[in-house]
Amino acid sequence: MTPRIPLSRPALGPLERRYVEDALASGWISGTGPYLERFEAAIAERVRRSHVVAVSSGTTALELTLAALGIGPGNEVIVPALTFVAPAAAVLTVGAVPVLCDVSPVDWTIDPVRAGDLVTSRTRAMIAVNTLGHPCDHRALARLGIPVIEDAAQSHGAAVGASPAGSFGRVSVFSFHANKAVTSGEGGCVATDDGDLAARIRLLANHAMSPDRPYVHHLVGRNGRMTNLTAALGLAQAQRWDELVDARRRIGDRYVDQARELGLGSRPTRRGVTPSCWLHTVVTAPETRNRMIRLGRDAGIDVRAIWPALPSLDLYSGRTPRPCPVAVGASASAAWLPTSADLTDVEIETVVERVLRPVAGASA
Template sequence: MRFPLSQPTLGKEESDNVRDAMTSGWISGTGPYVSAFERALEQITGRASATAVSSGTTALELVLSALGVGPGDEVVVPALTFAAPAAAVLTVGAVPVLCDIDPGTWTIDPDAAGDLLTPRTKAVIAVDLMGHPCDYERLAELEVPIVEDAAQAHGARTGKGPAGGFGIASIFSFHVNKAITTGEGGAVLTDDPELADRVRLLAHHGMKESSRYHHSVAGRNGRMTNLSAAIGTAQAGRWDELVAGRAEVGRRYDAHLAGHGFTPRPKQPWASPSCWLYCVTAPERDAAVERARRGGVDARAIWPALSDLPLYREYAPRPCVHASRVSSTAMWLPTWSHMPEEDVAAVAEALR
């Protein structure tokens, strides 16, 4: 494709850091860049503790395990999201309960989530979908642990603080298509010291650093490598620049597509969403995607609603009509930080 869906924005500092890590020989799942990246994430989000891990999905699994979620438990998950939250619930042996979205935010509907709570509910995973924060004030009224999935929301905010700072714990993804990337990678953030210790223990094979090879629990290897963190440390230093770069791409798309039948995703006045991948809806979405792709543009239909997939359909106790509607009309356009204006214009022209 002439215009890929996304691409990383890497520079000299990322290369220098990786070269330094390689020269030191410290390239595995511990090292000074891992610690530096974790401290940077704490400063950016205001969280007390960050644990860098191998992926956003691993981060979700670790949080659920650290909260004691397991067989017989239920976790409420939005029906419109990448599959990782629901898959993480199944991985720890629990049952995902799919919930419809609020059409004004495309994030989990707090009222619908409240109707799905049972004595077996152990948590709600709230996904900041495509960079729009969830309504955490209303979710807090549910009085169950909220796990914020901020994988797509680098740089987003509400009046109460930055994405990554909500819930009993939050997670980030640093996959290559995110504004801040480590190639593959993730992080768990929390203000609860006991939960932080539990996450770190589980991610390090159930070993404490002070008692190597003495396994107190059955853990896993969920660690981020020092090489990945070397990239992440440089990216974190450019956090505001990279987030602002994608926001500018979103504003340019808005201008180019206005009046041509494409509707930008909704946002609420109490939120300052970030631009992960620029997203619009179109009444003939599939035809628009095909037209763009013929022009060399890697436009894509968004994920289907989980409630419409055979694998997850049984976990939707009620119809998820809003999730299904959005999933059938929304599409992504190529987006990356500092995407040239002529590229944005060419993509828009291919769509028009």
């Protein structure tokens, strides 16, 4: 049964419709076209990068970046133990080994001290995920001396001081999946200031076909292109960036106020950081978290547990050189509440009254 209040839904309007209909009318619906160029330029300006390559998904962006950096069999890539599975899966896809690192209790992003202990002669990079929209301690990670791929998939509109998420590391990636604050339905991008790296990623995303001579291939590539039709939707959303990001942040602030009144917690944050509100996260005792999910299901409200810590998955359980207690604990105690830019006051109040207030009363 479809939940009455979904976990997330895209906030689409007349601008999106106009751009998509224009792309349809033009006939440019595949992997080239003017909306792609405009979309890439809009994202580059937003995240203050010199080059952006739009691709078919955030996961594709990770895979192409790893391949462009020459990472493959025999190499290791450090990945946080608390994240959606895509970063670790991307490492396996290129034939390298993901090495799982625990997250910091300060902000639930990859712990720079623990990461430093995991660096070996085989380490080629780190994927630093801005977990739940909270930027990593990129300054500390940079001191480790290995290439950092900033996974900004969930952190549209986040910042460290005045520096926006997506501007850190040698290269950064975004996702524009339908549950993100800024969406193109599916889709992602790679952002970097390294022109040679951007050109290599663009080449690999287009079957590694020579730009000078069609159907000549000197490398093994793939089809990772974003379509002009997808970019039309993405451009409209990118032009509404502040509106969409601010709306989710206001919703998150309301949840925080309500949770505080009821004695429930929120995910930890680091001083000097402005997180984005991708999906608002409530933190409580594991048994209370599980009851929230049951209450939501019974009321038609899509409340979900966050991802399992990667070491708890059979595919990754042997890839953790050291225990990851912070990631495991966070995974067991956190849940997402419905978060969309157009979530109504009535819907927010329904979540509070049918989910938050009952569990707070029971645990008091």
